[in-house]
Amino acid sequence: MEKKSRISAAQLCLLMYLASSGTGLMSSPSVAASFAGLDMWIAPFWGLIGGIACLWIMIQLHRLYPGQNLIQYAEAILGRIAGKAISFLFLFFVLFTTGYVIRQMTDFLSNSFFPRTPPLFLGVCIVFVCAAAVNSGIEVICRLPVLFFPFPILMMVVIFVPLFPDLKPVLPIFEHGILPSFWGGCALQLWYAVFCFATFYIPNVHNQDKLMRWSMLSPILLCLLLAATNWSITSILGDAASMYHYPFLVITRFVSFSEFFEHLESIVMMIWVVAFALRIMYGYYCAAVGLAQWLKLPDYRPLIWPVGMLLLLMSVWDIKTTQFAQFDSLVFPAFYALCGIGLPFLLLVAAWVRKGMTPASQHKTSNASASPQTQQAEQTK
Amino acid sequence: MSIRWIVLITLAAAFIFVLEWRRIPDRPTKAAFTFLILAVWAMSIAVSIHSDLPGPDTLIKTVLEPFIPNVPHQ
Structure with a gap:
């Protein structure tokens, strides 16, 4: 499966960053604001711990089982039945989160821009485009963010530079203690835990020596982006940030170049649709593989x-609303953290125990009898 | 959802089945593909008929809600 496909660590970094940042910019400010209030700009730094832990666990697991992804080594670590059960739960997580993003996109488009178009039709259109990309393979999926990368940067410059004179320090910091920003960071695991999908891409990275550095860059970039966005939103909207569904879209409506160049939300929509498509492709490929x-x-x-x-089907089944901020508790962030960080961590601990208990000679034998894909990956290394 | 969606879902499933099935070379993939199409079609029809059918959202909330602390909102 995908034996000749090779991607670089930088491509994977860009894919992970852009896939998370599109939906992150849209919904994360209202989620962070509902838990952290004025400290919402600190919440991404707490969340970063989860993102880094998630990728570190995935890379450690890949080093123990080179050339394999979570579905393959779960069985090798836990045995046939438990491995199948754990990987089924992980697959459910991948399908659920990707279906949720499709619903978020169709809701956003139908509420804000296409009120008379059936949302399911918008969903079919985006799934059709993503299916074509997934059919083309991992190399195409990973080259798309490289092509697209300059546009979000341009968007941020166009939006933040005119707003710069309106920005002011957000005070007081830690008004209600450190906990609100921490809970905000926990809620942001809805975006950071999705870095675990990298398990399906890491075996195809050709420059494994640079994998750790590039991988860690994507959660850091996401953290800086979310912190800067949340700071701007708090600075402009204040406590009212949690009242809006899409606070970032609201602040773009404040942008005006000498009363001539206005309504930049159309540019935001354009960039968001592509970012959503990248996020859906990112999950769609993982679900299919x-x-x-x-x-x-x-x-x-x-x-x-x-x-x-x-x-x-997952995008329409039993989902009442796609506004994470309207949930009263941390149930969904906990589910994301459990599946994205908890399950891989459980596998890593089990793998360490297993490797520790296996005699060295037997370990060498098991490596020698690894799958052809594994051997190929090792040769590439 | 209306009868229109049921017809559309059935047509889409039939179209994908007819188009893809012939191109699949091996028997295990054919079996998995057929099972998956049938399962997804059946679930889609069930969701179309009973739009409030409990699904993944309810499952996650039911399982996790008792263990998650109530965090005060700002």
Whole structure:
């Protein structure tokens, strides 16, 4: 499966960063504001701990089982039944989160820009485009963010530079203690925990020596972006930030170049749609590959369309609202953290115990009898 | 959802099945593909008929809610 496909660590870093930043910019400010209030700009720094931990665990697992992803080594670590159960839970997480993003996008577009278009039609359109990209393979998916990367930067410059004179220090800091910003950081695991999808991409990275450095860059960049955005939003909207569904869209409406160049929300929509598409492709590829490997099929491509239908179903099934901020508790961030960080950590501990208990000679034998894909990855290293 | 969506879902599933099934070379993939299409079609029809059918959202809330502390909102 995808034997000749090779991507670079930098491409993976850009993909992870852009996939998280699109939905992060849209919904995370209202989520952080509802828990942290004026300290919402500090919340991404707490959340960063989860993002870094998630990627560190994934890379450690990859070093123990080179050339394999979570679905493959879960069985090797925990045995057939427990491994299948854990990887099924992980697949459910991938499908649920990706379906949720499709729903977020269709809700955003139908509420803000296309009120008369059926949301399901918008979902079908985006799934169709993403299915074409997933069918083209991992190299195409990872080159798209490289092509697209300058546009979000341009968007941020165009939006933040005119707002700069209106920005002021956000005081007081830690008015209600350190806890509100910490809970805000926990809620932001809705974005940081998604870095665990890297497990499906890491085996295809050709420059493994640079993997750790580049991988750690994406949560750091996301943290800086969210902190800067949250600071601007608090500075302009104050306590009212949590009352808006899309606070970032609201502050773009304040942008005006000498009363001539206004309504930049159309640029935001354009960039967001592409960022959403990247996020959906990022999860769609993982769902298709993961499901194929869970069923032990030789290729994932025949499953692309059924998985697309399943993602569309997940986007409409039992989801009352896509506004995370309206939830009263941390149930969904806990679910994301549990599946994105907790499950891989459990596997890592089990793998350490297993490797520690296995005699060195047996370990060498097991490495020698690894799958051809594993051997190929090791040769590449 | 209306009968229109049920017809659309059935047509989409049938279209994907007819188009893809012939191109699949091996028997295990054919079996998995057929099972998956049928399962997704059946679930879609069930969700179309009963739009308030409990799903993943309810499952997650039911399982995790008792263990999560109530955090005060600002």
